[in-house]
Amino acid sequence: MLVPNQGDGTFDELLVDLERGNFDRDGDIDLVATTGGLEGLVWFPNVALGTIGDDECASFPNSTGAVATTTAFGSDRVALNRVQLRSVDLPANAAGYYLASLTPDVVVAVMAGQTWRFQAWYRDSIGGTAVSNFTNGLAIRFQ
Numbered sequence: 001m002l003v004p005n006q007g008d009g010t011f012d013e014l015l016v017d018l019e020r021g022n023f024d025r026d027g028d029i030d031l032v033a034t035t036g037g038l039e040g041l042v043w044f045p046n047v048a049l050g051t052i053g054d055d056e057c058a059s060f061p062n063s064t065g066a067v068a069t070t071t072a073f074g075s076d077r078v079a080l081n082r083v084q085l086r087s088v089d090l091p092a093n094a095a096g097y098y099l100a101s102l103t104p105d106v107v108v109a110v111m112a113g114q115t116w117r118f119q120a121w122y123r124d125s126i127g128g129t130a131v132s133n134f135t136n137g138l139a140i141r142f143q
Contacts, residue, residue: 026075026082049073049084056117056137062124063091070098070120070135078112078142087120087135096122115141 023030024045031044053072061067066089074082100118117139124133
């Protein structure tokens with residue numbers, strides 16, 4: 001945004017009006033700033049990642065004594081393509097990966113109206129013996 005310099009060390013007056021609203025219809029509050037006189041409009045989309053999804057099943061404590069959990073952040077709107085999975089309280093240096101699907105296909109697209117289920121599998125150990133463990137199950141109904 002440019003504010004014209006008057007040449008004497010002063011600038012034109014800048015009037016700014018802020019409006020709050022869900023302008024991109026993704027469920028979070030965005031900001032729009034309009035400037036009087038400069039005919040400017042600036043949109044500040046809220047890209048903060050709020051939690052989405054519902055827990056479906058619980059997990060068991062792992063070798064650390066904690067229960068590992070998976071949480072999803074972002075938006076359940078397919079068009080926004082904004083989902084981030086995060087798992088916490090896993091054992092240190094343990095391999096793991098996410099499981100997600102509706103079908104046994106190799107490449108599947110998420111469609112509005114579908115409920116996808118996510119869960120993280122990870123390697124754990126009990127008494128020095130390698131075992132498998134899972135985080136909680138998480139369901140996200142996409143719109």
